[in-house]
Amino acid sequence: MERRVVMGKSYKKLGVTAGVLSLALVLWSFNDDLFQISKNLEVFASVYKEININYVDEIIPAKLVKTGVDAMLDGLDPYTEFVPESEIEDYKLKYVSTQYGGIGASIFSKNKKIIISDIAEGFPAQKADIHVGDELVKINDIVLYGKNSDQVSALLKGAKGGPIKLQLKRDGVAEPIEKSLVRDEIQQPNVSYSGMVAGNMGYIKLDRFLENSGQEVTDALVAIKKNNPNGIILDLRSNGGGILQEAVKIVNLFVAKDVEVVSQKGKVRDKNYVYHTYNNPIEPNLPLVVLMNSHSASASEIVAGSLQDLDRAVIIGTRSYGKGLVQQTFNLPYNSLVKITIAKYYTPSGRCIQALDYTHRNNDGSVDKVADSLMHEYKTKDGRSVYDGSGIYPDVFVKQEKFSNVTQVIVGKLYVFDYATQYRNTHPKISDAKGFALTDAEYADFVKYLDTKDYSYNNKSEKVLADLKAEIDKDKEFATIKPEYDALKAKLAAAKGDDLQQHKDEIKQVLENEIAARYYYEKGRYECNFKYDKEMAQAVKLMANKADVATILKGEGQYKVIGKPGAIMAAMKADKADDN
Numbered sequence: 001m002e003r004r005v006v007m008g009k010s011y012k013k014l015g016v017t018a019g020v021l022s023l024a025l026v027l028w029s030f031n032d033d034l035f036q037i038s039k040n041l042e043v044f045a046s047v048y049k050e051i052n053i054n055y056v057d058e059i060i061p062a063k064l065v066k067t068g069v070d071a072m073l074d075g076l077d078p079y080t081e082f083v084p085e086s087e088i089e090d091y092k093l094k095y096v097s098t099q100y101g102g103i104g105a106s107i108f109s110k111n112k113k114i115i116i117s118d119i120a121e122g123f124p125a126q127k128a129d130i131h132v133g134d135e136l137v138k139i140n141d142i143v144l145y146g147k148n149s150d151q152v153s154a155l156l157k158g159a160k161g162g163p164i165k166l167q168l169k170r171d172g173v174a175e176p177i178e179k180s181l182v183r184d185e186i187q188q189p190n191v192s193y194s195g196m197v198a199g200n201m202g203y204i205k206l207d208r209f210l211e212n213s214g215q216e217v218t219d220a221l222v223a224i225k226k227n228n229p230n231g232i233i234l235d236l237r238s239n240g241g242g243i244l245q246e247a248v249k250i251v252n253l254f255v256a257k258d259v260e261v262v263s264q265k266g267k268v269r270d271k272n273y274v275y276h277t278y279n280n281p282i283e284p285n286l287p288l289v290v291l292m293n294s295h296s297a298s299a300s301e302i303v304a305g306s307l308q309d310l311d312r313a314v315i316i317g318t319r320s321y322g323k324g325l326v327q328q329t330f331n332l333p334y335n336s337l338v339k340i341t342i343a344k345y346y347t348p349s350g351r352c353i354q355a356l357d358y359t360h361r362n363n364d365g366s367v368d369k370v371a372d373s374l375m376h377e378y379k380t381k382d383g384r385s386v387y388d389g390s391g392i393y394p395d396v397f398v399k400q401e402k403f404s405n406v407t408q409v410i411v412g413k414l415y416v417f418d419y420a421t422q423y424r425n426t427h428p429k430i431s432d433a434k435g436f437a438l439t440d441a442e443y444a445d446f447v448k449y450l451d452t453k454d455y456s457y458n459n460k461s462e463k464v465l466a467d468l469k470a471e472i473d474k475d476k477e478f479a480t481i482k483p484e485y486d487a488l489k490a491k492l493a494a495a496k497g498d499d500l501q502q503h504k505d506e507i508k509q510v511l512e513n514e515i516a517a518r519y520y521y522e523k524g525r526y527e528c529n530f531k532y533d534k535e536m537a538q539a540v541k542l543m544a545n546k547a548d549v550a551t552i553l554k555g556e557g558q559y560k561v562i563g564k565p566g567a568i569m570a571a572m573k574a575d576k577a578d579d580n
Contacts, residue, residue: 044068075365077341077358079327085335095242095339096210101160102186105130107149110414114144114152116168117417120188121521124181130168132518133421137176138167160185172425193526194220199540202229205526206250209242209299214249221253221282231287231543233536234303237317241298244275244326244345251306252277254288254313259348261306264326266343271328287549288313289539292392293400297321304392305347308562311382311553314542315394317535322355322369322391349378351388384555386562393562395552396542398535406499407506409455419449420514433516433524434531438508446511447500 048068052061062084069082083091093100104123107114114136119126136144139155158164160183168177190213193205202224204217217234224232234250241247244262251261255277263274290304290313301320307313326343344352356367370389378386387393403411410416430436438446469485500507509532516528530536542548552559 075361077325079323079325079339080341081339082332083337083339088335088337091337100157100186101162101183102157103128103130103164103181103183104186105156107136107152107156109147109149109152112146114147114149118517119521120186121523123186124184126521128179128181130166130179131170131421131424133171133417133424134177135169136166137169138165140165158183170425171421189216191216191220192522194224196224196227196229197233197530197536197540199544200227200230201233201540201543202227202231203233203235203536205235206239208239209244209246209250211243211246213242213246217250218253218282225283229286231289231539232283233289233291233539233543234313235291235536236296236300236304237291237293237535238295239297239300240295240321241300241302241323244299244302247299247302247306248275248277250303252279253282254284254307255281255310256284257281259310262302262345262347264343264345266326268342271342287543287546289543290315291535291539292317292320292394293535294318294321296392297323298325301353301392302345302347305351305353308392308395309348309351309378309380309386311380311384311555314396314549314552315392316396316539316542317394317398318400319393320353320391322353322389324352324354349380349386351376351378351386353388353391355390380555380562382553382555384560384562395559395562396538398538401534403506403510404499404503405457406455407503407510409457410450410453410507411510413453413455415450415453415455416511416514419446419511420518422449423515424518430515430519433520433527436512436516436524436528438512438515443504443508443511446507450500 048064051059051064066082066084073080073082102123103125104120105116105125106118108117109115116125116130116132116134116136119130119132136152138144139152142155144152144155156164162183164181164183166179166181168179170177190206190208190210191204192207193203195203197203202221204220204224206213206217221232232254244264248261255261257277257280259277261275261277263272265272288307290307292300292304292315296304296317297320301323304313304315304320308315324344324346325341326345327339328342329337329339331337344354346352355369357370358367361367375387375389378388380386472481509529513525513528516524518524520527542552
């Protein structure tokens, strides 16, 4: 008995000793970290000081520090960034708020001239009858020729209620046009369009997840429900994300109270959090489709992934971007801030959809996608298989169409934009945007307009032919095949000559959209494009038959597994092939 007590005391002493040793190791490690931090900060400050004192040319201290900080953050991920005081307002407009003081017009620079590129409906520019395509000549008597877009944008912005005087030139109008406006608070909506589409389906286009986006989607959904819709389409295509909490609010519109939407996990335990729905849903029953493409990221993927994991929505489109990282901003001295990736987020099934592995970079600093062998299988609420590591894979894949070379050229060289300006100046009105379509005679007029324009390009076949000629030239044997080369080159040129007719449908699409926007603004652009939208057509067709929706959400047949690694790789290879 005595021995047991002694042994007990011995074990206790051993436990205390181990605890002290463990604490000592932690403190030593902590102190070593502090020493390394202090040491390297001292080295950085000393280098900075010596450069300031001794460098041969004058330097800008703030620029030097920002370059150093940017280089430090560059080795982490593209979302961790330093924002100096001079860029704070632009940062807030991009990532936080959608409000600023201005006239509601976008601009771009062309041949040292400033051109109005877009007009927001309901704001001072539209009310003053300023047109897209007008040249902006002066602002408050300041001549704009030669100034860049950023300089002119700064002149247009200002406090709400402030006066601003503009001078414009318009094609077909001989004299300059003078406009006196009062700046207003410009609020760019998160929901750029909502309403009813074919099949009596409600449609909501959400462009970003900034302040108030949850409320905007709520308002749009309430208005749509008054029309007794047969289903809801939530369009998140090309939505790069934003505020995580807004994504939770939007999921809550369609999902019951107290359901997990997303969780975030990182190194700092205090920042780990599980987000649940906290209200009763507005629409828990109607068929729901989420449209998504390769530019849908972050908060868009939280919404799509959560609704997929909960078997509440059918995802249509292409695989999403794959951004599973959460950022938080921290205030720094002198009104600057740093945005840091603090965690990864996980959908209700437990998957993280982050596609690029920034933790394990290659020796050259490049980043690879998560390998198939490292992907893990998870289960949705009703047992469908889903996978992590590669974005959100759609339930119904619709190939993302790419415009032909000729269409890209005539759009990129602003021929479509300029023709739409000419059309608007010679046609006082058009039919409603949904019904607007160019006649064959009008399209022929556009083709004639291009007669004097240079829209040449080299396609893949011509590039291969040019490379072949270069290789043969090296061997000094080109003369022997020159007749065959010239004949093949001529055939390729002849085939290209019919491009405007061969790709008539897609050229008409971009041209009609641009023209419709001149009369009906962004709303007109959407409504005119509905008839060309393959993903929307698929959503309408699917929801017209509720049994088809149920088949997908129950995971029956081909819908049992969503985005298994082999399917993901096949889609990735197809996307890559399309890009080449």
